[in-house]
Amino acid sequence: MTKQNKFDFAPLAKTVIQYIDEGIIVADQLGKILFYNNAVKKLLDIKEDTELEKLNDIGKFNLQKSLLRAAIDSGEVDAAGKPSGNFVTFEERIKHGDTYKVIEITSGLISDTDSKDRKRLLLFSDKTDSHHIQSVLNPSGAKLSSKDPQMLEIISRIQQIAPTNAFTLLQGESGTGKTQLARLTHNQSQRSKEAFIEVNCAAIPDALLESELFGHIKGAFTGASSDRLGRFQSANKGTLFLDEVGEIPLHLQAKLLRAIQEQEFEMVGSDKTIKVDVRIIAASNKNLRDMVDSGKFRADLYYRLAVIALTVPSLRDRPGDIPVLIEHFCAQLCDRGYPNNMKCNQDSMRMMMDYPWPGNVRELENAVEHGIICAKDGIVFPESLPQDIREYCSDMNTYIKISDDEENTINEIQNAMQSCNGNKAEAAKILGVNRTTLWRWIQKYNISV
The missing domain is CATH 1.10.8.60 (Helicase, Ruva Protein; domain 3)
Structure with missing residues (x-):
């Protein structure tokens, strides 16, 4: 019988593990870290001289808590509500300078031949690049589908700006997907786990808009029977989406500017200053720059909102x-x-x-x-x-000879379009028709716009 060579693989395995790109941690079931490789600190942006001792105090988040949440979400918990030990995979966002990393973590319990107690194995992979590419090509989280180069460019730009706190202005016709783009921006940001609060400024009467945005105290006005928080407070630490921001009246724009710029305001009827941390995303189906030129929108508010300005193309x-x-x-x-x-x-x-x-x-x-x-x-x-x-x-598909009455209609359409500087929604209001009818007339009579 040939005597087999005995070789202790453990030292070699540990050496190899130290040089791979994926992070590895081995811990006991109480969360005490027994082993980790060099990649863990690099992936989680932990200083090299930091010793990793417990899962509930590692880097910039509580791994023990994250593991429990992931186990609950995937149904991998026992009758006592503890992780079952089966492998689960989840993602964590790690702040990385002015942006963030997406780290995929896989964890489960493994058997150790030298001990009856099972150990927890955690594997870490950097999925930031693939996460961004997937968001551009298939941004399902925001219910967007597109193959158009203009739209893909806008979505790509959102990947760049989302991790920052830059205020963003989305302009384009109604129904082009501005709300979905706003949600995509929030979902890709470091505020994604906080509230996304949406306010349709056009749907709220002017008399109630200030209270809706900033809240009011009891007795501030007739009917104010109790204190009520505003949307700014509800969006604290998260994102406030001001849809149709061009509908906010001029007298309220000064207070909105201060709230956005200083991140502070007073509730209606109160002199107590409230501070918040809110990212603003605004949207409008009107050209706000034109409204500034016509005196209908404050220039200082426009420039504060339009740190990043994106124009969403119409479907046609x-x-x-x-x-x-x-x-x-x-x-x-x-x-x-x-x-x-x-x-x-x-x-x-x-x-x-x-x-x-x-x-x-x-x-x-x-x-x-x-x-x-x-x-x-x-x-x-x-x-x-x-x-x-x-x-x-x-x-x-039908040839129509233009009558005198239709000539008058064409002149009315052209005059309405000129008076509105080509704004079809406004022209339709002047003519007393809906936008679809106006579009049909424009195409039918080949009216130049």
């Missing part, structure tokens, strides 16, 4: 996104119980590609649901689509 300017979004909305509707085998007739798809979508992505989403509901035998035909789309395409 990115027609390549229409099939992508249709597929996306079909999948969402399927999750809500709609049929999952629907097909779009070639003519109906052409009609949706030709339609100018004055309501943008929001209108497209409604049209997709309308088409699925009115489909025949699982197929969306032209007659399954909403009336606005059918009428628009019918007008486009």
